[in-house]
Amino acid sequence: MSNVVVVGAQWGDEGKGRIVDWLAEKADIVVRYNGGHNAGHTLVVDGQTYKLALLPSGVVRGKPGLIGNGVALDPEALLAEIGRMAAMGIRVTPEVLQIAETATLVLPVHRAIDAAQERMRAKPIGTTLRGIGPAYEDKVGRRGLRVCDLAEPALLAQKLEALLAHHAAWFRGLGLEPFPLEPMLSDLIAMAPKILPFVGRVWEQLDHAHSSGKRVVFEGSQAVMLDVDWGSYPYVTSSSTIAAGAASGTGIAPSRVGRVLGVSKVYATRVGEGPFTSEVTGAPGDVLRQRGGEYGVNTGRPRRCGWLDTVQLRQSSKVAGIDLLALTKLDVLDGFESVYLCVGYLLDGVRIDYMPATSAEQQRLEPVLQRFDGWDGSTRGTRAYGDLPKQAVALIEAIQREVGVPVAMVTTGPERDDAIVLQSPFA
Ligand code: GDP
Ligand code: IMO
Ligand code: MG
Numbered sequence: 001m002s003n004v005v006v007v008g009a010q011w012g013d014e015g016k017g018r019i020v021d022w023l024a025e026k027a028d029i030v031v032r033y034n035g036g037h038n039a040g041h042t043l044v045v046d047g048q049t050y051k052l053a054l055l056p057s058g059v060v061r062g063k064p065g066l067i068g069n070g071v072a073l074d075p076e077a078l079l080a081e082i083g084r085m086a087a088m089g090i091r092v093t094p095e096v097l098q099i100a101e102t103a104t105l106v107l108p109v110h111r112a113i114d115a116a117q118e119r120m121r122a123k124p125i126g127t128t129l130r131g132i133g134p135a136y137e138d139k140v141g142r143r144g145l146r147v148c149d150l151a152e153p154a155l156l157a158q159k160l161e162a163l164l165a166h167h168a169a170w171f172r173g174l175g176l177e178p179f180p181l182e183p184m185l186s187d188l189i190a191m192a193p194k195i196l197p198f199v200g201r202v203w204e205q206l207d208h209a210h211s212s213g214k215r216v217v218f219e220g221s222q223a224v225m226l227d228v229d230w231g232s233y234p235y236v237t238s239s240s241t242i243a244a245g246a247a248s249g250t251g252i253a254p255s256r257v258g259r260v261l262g263v264s265k266v267y268a269t270r271v272g273e274g275p276f277t278s279e280v281t282g283a284p285g286d287v288l289r290q291r292g293g294e295y296g297v298n299t300g301r302p303r304r305c306g307w308l309d310t311v312q313l314r315q316s317s318k319v320a321g322i323d324l325l326a327l328t329k330l331d332v333l334d335g336f337e338s339v340y341l342c343v344g345y346l347l348d349g350v351r352i353d354y355m356p357a358t359s360a361e362q363q364r365l366e367p368v369l370q371r372f373d374g375w376d377g378s379t380r381g382t383r384a385y386g387d388l389p390k391q392a393v394a395l396i397e398a399i400q401r402e403v404g405v406p407v408a409m410v411t412t413g414p415e416r417d418d419a420i421v422l423q424s425p426f427a
Contacts, residue, residue, distance in 0.1 A: 002084025002427035003216045003258030004209035005246045007320050008223025009313055011270035013296075013303065013330035014263040016043025019409070020057035020219045021416060022262075026426060028214040029057030030065050031206070033249030034239040035221035036072035036106055036135070038128040044414040051086065051297050054078050059085065059092055066202045067099040070239060070249020072135045073147060074106035075191045099195070100202035100251070107160075107188075109167060109179040116174060125235055128299055128366055136238035138163060147199055150192040160185055181197025203251025210256060215426065217245035218257060224316035225270075228285075232362055235274025242320035261408065261425045262322030264313055265329045266395065267339075269294050269303040275362035278342040278369075279306035291331040299380070307369065309342040310402035315355050317405050324359040324408040324425055327399065330392060331381075331412045336374035339395060343402055344368035372398065382412045385420050 004023055008014045021043045024030050037053035043060050044050075054077060056065030067073060078099075082092045116122045117134070127133060138144035143163050149156050161181060168178035209216055221243050225231045227241040240248060247254040267288055270276045279285065285305040288294065294303035316322070333339050345352050346366040356362060375389035382388055388396075388410075391400030399408050408423040 002291070003218065003256065004425045005220065005243045005257050005260045006408075007220045007243055007260055007262050007322060008226075008241060009262035009264040009316050009320065009322060010223050010268055011225045011276070011324070012041070012223045013053060013269055013271065014190040014223065014265050015326075015411060016220060017052060017057040017414065018043055018411070018414065019261065019326050019328070020217055021060060022419060023217045023425065024058035024061050024063045026215065027058065027063060027217040028064055029205075029209055030217045030219055031068055031202070031250050032056045032066070032070045032071050032219050033246045034070045034241055035237060036132045037074055037077040037298070038130045038132045038237060039221035041221070042414070043416070045416050048088070050079070050085075050090070053097065053298060054081055055085065055092060055097070059096065060090060061246070062096065065097050066250070067097070067103060068202055068250035069100040069102040070245055071100070071103045072106045072132050072139075072239070073099065073103045074131065075150070075188070075195050077106070077130075079191065079194055094197040097198050098200040098202060099147055099198045101146070101199055103147045104133040104135050104139045105132045105145040107145065108184050109164065110138070112179055113167065116171070116176065120174065120207065124273060126274075133238040141166075147310045148194065150188065150195055150199075153189050153235060156188065160188070206250060206252045209340060210252070216252075216258075218250065220245065224320045225312065229344075230316070232274045232359060234359065235272065238367055244321070258403070259323045259425055259427055260321045261324050261326055262317055262405065263318060263326045263328060264308070265292075266327050266333055266399070267292070267308050267329070268306045271296050271299070271301055271303050275359060275365070276304055276306060277312075277345060277362070277365040277395060278309040278367045281306050284336065286354040287336075288332060292329055292338050307340040307342055307367070308399065309367070310399060311342060311345055311353060312355055313399075313403045317403055320352050321397055323404055324423065325400070325403065325405050326409040326411070326425075327396060327407055328411040330410050331379045333374065333392075333395075334378050334380065335376070339372050339374050340369040340371065341395075341398060341402065342367040343370045370398070380413050381415070381418050383417070383420055385410075385422060
């Protein structure tokens, strides 16, 4: 049975959640492999909007979900999200959700560090302030707490004390009070019985799934340009967002992750700071923001908008191992007289066809834009390729040519079935 990995191919918010929900119809399990509640994944089903942050996007269909070891899990945020889902009629029980024992815990102290780090940066990253980066720092610093630690309260207290002692020096250095143990410890101990029933051996469940021919969708959060290795460092998140992260972040063999479906809008957005060569400030960037509803799902921040950058998308596709593209939000371009693709860069006046490594060089890039005719009328809800205006088809084909990856899907509205399927992402 074939699996699929869903990877954000730009700077996040490409519509991964709705693509995962669509794929979940034909899947047995959906697994999150990276990030935490910095993610915001939106599903619209029969007019009802679901906003997911930590839960795998298959839960709305009642598909079993797993949260892998690569995820940074804030237990408070998880319980709140399960509560929000319950209020919308979606019951998330241990029968449909299992969390890896070795997932990293995001704690209140991480939120405090995230905020303090942003305040002291000469150039802030514009993080979501959810504590995600500091939690991953503690993980690789080998002092982090993991979900399995919730099962041993005495040891949990010791580990938390050691973690706080480490950070106390830093807080004091900034003239801040060290972060207190209480009420964080008591809150964790109180939450433990609610979280522990969900905890299991995710790697083993994936192995069983493989042996019994089950189909798995791996759900990435964030995106290639926010990847800690391949993104526009340091304006990135702190996890591995690419297909390789699906293996290291869940315990499945890299040879078993299956096809990689990269999700990209037909234009581009970015939240937070950092280089964005094809950004359009003023109109028509403002029009894209209004029509595309480009405001952060969690933080409500307006997203920066611009034209699709095919140089970025080509390079991202290579490093993320993208086999097929899902292009989203075609309907947002309805009514534009002209639309553009960024097809090259000028670095200090010299044309290049790759993304340079340094942030300073990335900031100096000028886009080489190619103009395309827009189209009249609406593509909203179109479900057949043949029903698209010829200008929209020309744009899609140009994207496919420039990026060098086949387009498997095009979405034409936020509703679950507002999509044109050209090729099944499952092998
Ligand atoms: P994710 O983080 O990649 O899952 O994406 P987000 O949920 O943060 O952002 C995508 C936004 O675009 C959501 O508001 C979706 O409802 C919306 N959306 C997704 N696909 C389409 C589409 O084809 N057309 C339109 N108009 N909106 C879409
Ligand atoms: P989804 O899964 C868009 C951005 C933040 C900031 C940078 C680092 O919905 O696509 P962090 O809090 O992770 O340390 O912030 O990454 N960012 C996202 N941008 N979509 C996301 O998730 C994001 N998650 C983090 O805005 O620039
Ligand atoms: Mg999002």
